[in-house]
Amino acid sequence: MNKKPIFALKLATLVIALGYSLILPVMPFYMENLGAGGRELGWLTAVYALAQTVCAPFWGALSDRIGRKPIISIGIIGYSISLFLLGLASSFWTLFIARSLSGILSSATSVASLAYVGDSSSEEERSKNMSQLGASMSVGVMMGPLLGGILAGYSLAFPFFTGAGISFIAFLLILTLLPESIEHSGQTEKRKPFDFSDLKSIIFGSAGMVLILFFVVHFCQTGLQGITGLYVVDKFGFSTKQVGVIWMALAGILIVVQGFLTGPLAKKIGEKRLIL
Template sequence: MNKNSMNKTPIFALKLATFVIALGYSLIIPVMPFYMKNLGAGGKELGWLTAIYALTQTLCAPFWGVLSDRIGRKPIISIGMLGYTISLLLFGLASSFWTLFIARALSGILSSATSVASLAYVGDSSTEDERSKNMGQLGAAMSVGVMLGPLFGGILAGYSLALPFFTGAGISFIAFLLIVTVLPESIERSGYPHKKDSFDFLALKSMLLGPAGVILILIFIVNFCQTGLQGITGLYVVDKFGFTTGQVGVVWMVVAGVLIVVQGFFTGPLENKMGDKLLILTGIFCKALVAFAMVLTSGFISVLVVFGLFAVSSALTVPTLNASLSKAANQRKGILMGFASTAGNLSKVIAPLLAGYLYERSIELPYITMGAIALIGTIICFIWKKTVR
């Protein structure tokens, strides 16, 4: 595919695929407590369902990345979407906890395929000037899915608990058909004629010990702080300020709205103007400020302002880090995007556990800790920026 003329149809197909994954993930949020209750399961089982999703994504992402480098992006994206359709159908048909567990594991395995290959596809098909913009638009599509999923899930569940899953499966299958019919393969047209050559571990080691390794560390730190803050804030604002469920919902709606706007319209132009390293540095430093500022919040308005900044920092850093990794990857975009997914998902397993433990010691401690970790990331990014220059 000509990078200078990447048409809108492939990007739309990738946006839809990313949107469906996020929608399917968040669709079950209002439904799952009732599902668990009907199946006689409790908090421990719900914890396992959450953990198995992140764990399977962590383990499988590098495999899908390697495979997409060898056989192409389109087959991996297609396999992921079709398998994701099946996993949502299994959720809708589940009659036992173990069916849910298997479906959630399958969902994690296959959603990582689509996510990794989609990011690699954008890296293959975009010019350096457009890469951050296109990565940001994928992130915006994911944010829309995360925002709409609970809303649709709650409405559809009023008719049937299984209906949200069947609806998500239908949307997923439509995305699969669109990918199969209109999405061209990116590797064959990107100047990579030897995609089936044997895997070069020395080349991968060289990349991991260079800029790509630094970017992966920053991806882990950013996702670690982001997940840690997201996981504990709902409880924090209820315990400290007595927020109602409606107020908590407004906070997350504002976060999703800011993410959509900034990722969709501002991240790309800012990256072109400031450069990727300065933009990442700014975003990580903002995340540190957010963490420390949460300790100083005094009510609903101040929480909205602080978490609006939180959304801005996330919108600036995540797509720009992915774009920077894609630039460093050359012919190994798939495997490095797989490692990026692993780093992000591993943080989603560790960060909530750490934040929960710290919260039991002091409700302010998770924010102080995440802020300190974000500052470490800021220092690493500053050294990286100065070294490369």
């Protein structure tokens, strides 16, 4: 996998994480301005995750048919539009619709980017490239809250518009730097239609355990992300900048682990032991 495609994929992954994390320190204050509270913030968090979960298989299957690059591009430009709509939201329900759209389209880029790495990487390089994508996501998660907290000092909507602009730049770079991967990956054979026996074998096979692990980890992580901002604002009276610093510190640890430890440890002790 040459440097240009992996750079473009890192950028796309970073943008998705940046757009998501930009609003973490802003949302408690944004919700307050709209007359909403913790319950409504929980709905926003849930609908984003639900949209990603439901739509990810669809985007993955579509990327098998028409290619990875178109799906990544659709996800990036759509995500830019959804962030712009979030900045324009004047009620909870417009915010809810925009957040739903954001979850639907962000899953397109995430799924197709991972599939692209699988297409283009050798077995020896796959873990390293995957961990680099994870590190790019962590960089976005680290930069986003701090940047969002600073920009929110000018306007609570400013972080959303900034994320939309960054996403549009990433869309242009994806179009110019990222070649299609499927035609070079040996995946030109016709795929059989998906049926429920395939789903059963996935759930009750070894992949099922991996899916359960993903569910547990993201269930806990989403709950933490959804409530932390409200908690520190209510209990300690934190500003948007201070909330951003909390998320930046947490993401910094993720960067060290995913960017510098995962690849070497996978080679040294094996992926199964590393998961454990």
